[in-house]
Amino acid sequence: MMMSQYAAELCALLIEDQFGDLFARIFTTLQRYERLPLPRLKFYSRLTDRQLQHGLAAMIQHHLVFHFTSLEDGHTYYAANPHAAYYLVRSGKILQLVESRLGEYAARVMETIMYLGHAPIKHLETLPELRYLKTGTSGGADTTVKLEGTAADADQEQVPDDENEFEQELDQKPVLEEEEEQQDVDFEAEVVEMNGANGDHAADVGDNRPAPLNSTLKALASHGYILRVKDAHFQSPEDNYIEAHKAAANRSDIKLLKGKRLTEELANKTDEIMRERTEGDLSEAWMVNGLPRGLKRKSASGLGDSEANNKRHTGENGINGDHGYDDDENDWSEDEDGFDSSPMEPGLVVRVNYNKFDVALRNARFVEMAEANAPPVTAEIYETFLRRVEYSTKKCRDVTDIPREGEEGEQFSIPIETYKIMSDLDPHLELSSCMGPSKPPTSSTTTSNTLNRRGKRPLENGHGNGINGDHYDDNHDDDNDHFNDHIDGVDNQVSRAYEVNQHLSLLEQAPNNLVSQVNLSGVVKWRIGFRGLARKLRHLEIERLVEMRYGDVALRVLRVLHAKGKLDEKRLQEISLLPFKDLRQTLSSMQTGGFVDLQEVPKDAQRQPSKTIFLWYFDPDRVSSTLLEDTYKAMSRTLQRIKFERAQRRDFLEKTERSDIKGNEERWLSEGELEQLRRWRATEALLLGVVARLDDMVAVFRDF
Amino acid sequence: MSRFGAKKGNRAPGAEFTWDADPGGVPDTAPTPLYPTYVLPYARKLSEKEQKEVDYYRHLRERFHEGPYYSVLDVSSSTAKKGSAARANFDPFHGMPSYSGRYQKKRRTIPKIANIGRDYETRFFPRELWQTIMPNFHPNASIDGYNAQTVLSGLKRGFEDDEDEEDESTKRRATGADGGDAEGEANEGELLDGDEDAEEEIVDDDFEDDDDDMGGDYNAEQYFDGGDDEYGDDGFGDGGGGGDEDTY
Numbered sequence: 003m004m005m006s007q008y009a010a011e012l013c014a015l016l017i018e019d020q021f022g023d024l025f026a027r028i029f030t031t032l033q034r035y036e037r038l039p040l041p042r043l044k045f046y047s048r049l050t051d052r053q054l055q056h057g058l059a060a061m062i063q064h065h066l067v068f069h070f071t072s073l074e075d076g077h078t079y080y081a082a083n084p085h086a087a088y089y090l091v092r093s094g095k096i097l098q099l100v101e102s103r104l105g106e107y108a109a110r111v112m113e114t115i116m117y118l119g120h121a122p123i124k125h126l127e128t129l130p131e132l133r134y135l136k137t138g139t140s141g142g143a144d145t146t147v148k149l150e151g152t153a154a155d156a157d158q159e160q161v162p163d164d165e166n167e168f169e170q171e172l173d174q175k176p177v178l179e180e181e182e183e184q185q186d187v188d189f190e191a192e193v194v195e196m197n198g199a200n201g202d203h204a205a206d207v208g209d210n211r212p213a214p215l216n217s218t219l220k221a222l223a224s225h226g227y228i229l230r231v232k233d234a235h236f237q238s239p240e241d242n243y244i245e246a247h248k249a250a251a252n253r254s255d256i257k258l259l260k261g262k263r264l265t266e267e268l269a270n271k272t273d274e275i276m277r278e279r280t281e282g283d284l285s286e287a288w289m290v291n292g293l294p295r296g297l298k299r300k301s302a303s304g305l306g307d308s309e310a311n312n313k314r315h316t317g318e319n320g321i322n323g324d325h326g327y328d329d330d331e332n333d334w335s336e337d338e339d340g341f342d343s344s345p346m347e348p349g350l351v352v353r354v355n356y357n358k359f360d361v362a363l364r365n366a367r368f369v370e371m372a373e374a375n376a377p378p379v380t381a382e383i384y385e386t387f388l389r390r391v392e393y394s395t396k397k398c399r400d401v402t403d404i405p406r407e408g409e410e411g412e413q414f415s416i417p418i419e420t421y422k423i424m425s426d427l428d429p430h431l432e433l434s435s436c437m438g439p440s441k442p443p444t445s446s447t448t449t450s451n452t453l454n455r456r457g458k459r460p461l462e463n464g465h466g467n468g469i470n471g472d473h474y475d476d477n478h479d480d481d482n483d484h485f486n487d488h489i490d491g492v493d494n495q496v497s498r499a500y501e502v503n504q505h506l507s508l509l510e511q512a513p514n515n516l517v518s519q520v521n522l523s524g525v526v527k528w529r530i531g532f533r534g535l536a537r538k539l540r541h542l543e544i545e546r547l548v549e550m551r552y553g554d555v556a557l558r559v560l561r562v563l564h565a566k567g568k569l570d571e572k573r574l575q576e577i578s579l580l581p582f583k584d585l586r587q588t589l590s591s592m593q594t595g596g597f598v599d600l601q602e603v604p605k606d607a608q609r610q611p612s613k614t615i616f617l618w619y620f621d622p623d624r625v626s627s628t629l630l631e632d633t634y635k636a637m638s639r640t641l642q643r644i645k646f647e648r649a650q651r652r653d654f655l656e657k658t659e660r661s662d663i664k665g666n667e668e669r670w671l672s673e674g675e676l677e678q679l680r681r682w683r684a685t686e687a688l689l690l691g692v693v694a695r696l697d698d699m700v701a702v703f704r705d706f
Numbered sequence: 707m708s709r710f711g712a713k714k715g716n717r718a719p720g721a722e723f724t725w726d727a728d729p730g731g732v733p734d735t736a737p738t739p740l741y742p743t744y745v746l747p748y749a750r751k752l753s754e755k756e757q758k759e760v761d762y763y764r765h766l767r768e769r770f771h772e773g774p775y776y777s778v779l780d781v782s783s784s785t786a787k788k789g790s791a792a793r794a795n796f797d798p799f800h801g802m803p804s805y806s807g808r809y810q811k812k813r814r815t816i817p818k819i820a821n822i823g824r825d826y827e828t829r830f831f832p833r834e835l836w837q838t839i840m841p842n843f844h845p846n847a848s849i850d851g852y853n854a855q856t857v858l859s860g861l862k863r864g865f866e867d868d869e870d871e872e873d874e875s876t877k878r879r880a881t882g883a884d885g886g887d888a889e890g891e892a893n894e895g896e897l898l899d900g901d902e903d904a905e906e907e908i909v910d911d912d913f914e915d916d917d918d919d920m921g922g923d924y925n926a927e928q929y930f931d932g933g934d935d936e937y938g939d940d941g942f943g944d945g946g947g948g949g950d951e952d953t954y
Contacts, residue, residue, distance in 0.1 A: 020770045024777040024815070040834060053816055055838040060775040060817040062831055069832045078832040094763030098755065101762075109762070117769050118824070125825050236830050351827050660809040690760045691752040 008634035013087035015641040032082040039077045064119035068238040081238050089356050096359050108218050120231045124348035224288035229355040234279040246275040357397035364706045380505040386426045391415040410533045417527035433501040536706040556588045563620040630703040637696045644689045774818035
């Protein structure tokens with residue numbers, strides 16, 4: 003695959019940043035010369051045999067290099083895998099996402115899989131760093147954890163608290179979060195007490211320790227975050243296509259066909275074979291009732307509210323025996339689903355499924371959009387809905403390239419019923435607070451009840467009457483089956499369903515159309531049109547840039563051009579209500595920037611300027627691809643900046659990396675040096691953060 | 707210069723050249739600035755989520771750097787071979803060996819592939835790299851592809867596990883004999899491994915000279931080695947013997 007200059011540069015820089023310049027040299031050579039057999043590669047890269055063999059083996063392990071052994075001449079060809087190289091930059095985001103979904107331990111498992119490139123399950127089982135729930139005594143990783151900890155603490159002392167609050171807001175899982183915090187504290191206590199007299203306590207933890215790995219892996223698999231590695235994953239897509247094409251052409255039923263039907267059928271069969279060969283999806287095998295495992299269920303958190311409180315109290319009272327159990331339950335609130343720790347197939351080789359993460363990250367973007375335009379409760383309902391959608395969406399789109407605007411069909415997610423969304427929602431979430439008072443369409447509601455609901459929120463109702471016990475019982479029942487016989491339950495459910503629908507129809511409105519309703523045989527279902535929203539995201543991104551660079555006048559012109567198509571200057575001026583002078587200035591500066599362009603339509607054969615119509619237009623596809631290249635360039639410049647800054651501080655940084663100093667910074671470095679280290683870490687974090695933001699743009703323009 | 711085009715206002719001739727018209731301003735005749743002034747954009751501060759992402763990214767990167775694959779092209783040091791490119795790039799200001807250099811982070815020039823406690827899924831690698839990922843594979847032993855592959859990979863797994871255990875135990879013993887420098891534990895082990903390899907891997911002419919100069923058994927060049935030592939594999943039977951050598 004031919005790559006643009008900056009994309010290639012960026013990939014090489016990323017590889018160098020992570021794996022050193024030997025890999026980068028091999029990668030660049032392969033990018034420059036495309037596929038090469040080993041002797042040619044050796045010639046072009048000017049590396050030794052040993053360097054090449056070892057480098058290639060390690061790069062294949064990390065999927066950075068495709069290889070293909072031809073059956074005709076027996077040569078093995080190597081080719082760069084820019085896709086995998088680019089995704090190195092997204093590792094932070096992916097891990098953060100996994101952590102927010104499945105907890106810290108899952109993120110660690112994920113990180114280990116990334117660190118190994120691909121790994122069989124049986125190997126993961128042997129790793130010491132995955133054996134314990136909290137980071138144990140694993141050499142290098144441990145010290146860096148400490149280091150990050152100190153740096154972060156020093157930078158912003160507030161970070162841990164803020165983060166917690168932030169996540170509480172985001173996830174509305176206060177109980178879980180607090181308990182995780184509690185866990186941290188507890189764990190320290192555990193470490194201290196390990197030597198103490200708490201024998202049963204240690205045993206508890208010991209029992210639980212091997213358990214999470216298998217269930218975590220299953221959780222990751224059922225979410226689709228990891229996938230089975232197949233032979234075809236090591237070959238470039240082009241080779242896979244050629245092979246599949248050959249295989250399809252050799253089939254007897256294809257050979258009978260002729261002409262147009264032959265080409266059609268051949269294309270279909272090729273696609274089918276390719277899909278079959280590259281498909282490594284594990285999610286379906288490990289789903290429970292259509293839901294992934296290891297889900298932090300919101301309902302579960304609501305259910306555990308009172309119990310959790312009790313537990314925390316006992317914890318504070320110093321009965322430490324519970325903690326092993328505590329840990330277990332908090333990370334895996336799926337006891338009711340059957341806590342399954344039986345190992346997965348040991349020979350199964352897994353790797354990160356980047357396509358799925360694109361889907362998840364895209365959904366996160368949609369939620370951000372919803373948060374910007376709707377109350378937080380609505381955004382949360384939307385997030386819950388998107389979660390459901392995510393489970394059944396394997397990748398962002400079916401075609402490899404983003405289709406041209408206007409030529410893309412709409413691609414809808416599967417429709418999700420309201421009650422499913424409702425069952426995933428936290429039952430304590432107050433739905434009605436941000437909506438205007440309304441009458442639910444249920445006849446069964448008594449007048450007093452409605453009044454009550456209008457005056458007070460259902461939850462407060464429960465609390466006010468002081469029947470907490472009943473209240474929790476209700477929710478408990480709701481969890482078990484969605485439609486309870488209990489009259490209150492039914493009432494509650496129906497009105498909640500109504501409210502959820504209301505919230506979602508708020509999001510259905512223009513301009514964003516974040517969801518759309520389908521009404522099939524009386525059942526209200528919700529779905530999402532991905533292509534339209536992806537286009538919306540792209541346009542928002544373009545508009546944001548235009549406004550930043552050229553001001554709001556330019557933004558108005560751009561929007562007019564987008565809405566109306568090609569316009570001549572006079573007409574444009576009439577529509578946009580701008581003085582000619584401003585308009586011309588803006589247009590010419592935007593043309594220089596490549597955002598709008600001019601088309602000339604001559605009236606006669608001489609093409610005289612006076613007899614030519616000049617039409618301004620805005621081509622989103624072209625602008626998107628230009629911006630994508632610009633973003634690549636900006637990213638690679640930022641990475642080069644990091645390299646430069648690092649080179650400037652080389653002596654100092656080498657000192658901090660010394661084997662005796664690393665991990666013991668406080669002990670060996672002076673106050674000034676510590677300050678310098680902190681400042682360097684903050685600088686680097688900022689630059690990396692900028693790269694991550696640019697990566698968001700790349701995702702919008704390329705992946706979504 | 708006639709002023710036909712001048713405004714008929716009450717501006718005296720030459721008024722545009724007065725100093726007090728625009729204090730601090732540039733005169734009209736000044737050259738136009740090459741670069742217009744612009745506002746320097748500042749990056750937003752990182753949000754907590756972004757900070758976390760960055761920390762995860764750096765943590766993973768740190769692991770890669772500590773891991774067996776991170777390798778650089780030129781380790782410029784005075785211990786490099788005479789006449790080699792690495793020697794030519796030697797940095798006289800920072801490259802001089804010093805005592806604290808023994809703590810300095812060592813960079814590999816070749817990723818360590820074999821014997822790092824990692825099983826490779828042989829079927830995913832091209833055949834010409836099989837010998838790299840498992841040094842005890844001999845391509846000439848059997849020409850026919852598929853059978854040999856399965857048998858060998860099966861065998862190899864058994865071997866490797868044993869070796870790993872042995873390696874670990876020898877390391878433990880070696881560091882114990884050294885007197886248990888807690889910091890350099892892993893490094894010591896690798897250093898010794900490197901020495902062991904040196905005997906057959908790279909024939910270094912000035913090895914002895916360097917030894918004398920530095921007055922120690924430290925040899926940065928052999929610090930990290932590719933690690934695919936034929937030694938351990940040929941002498942699988944006497945793996946224990948290898949361990950003993952480690953402790954001298």
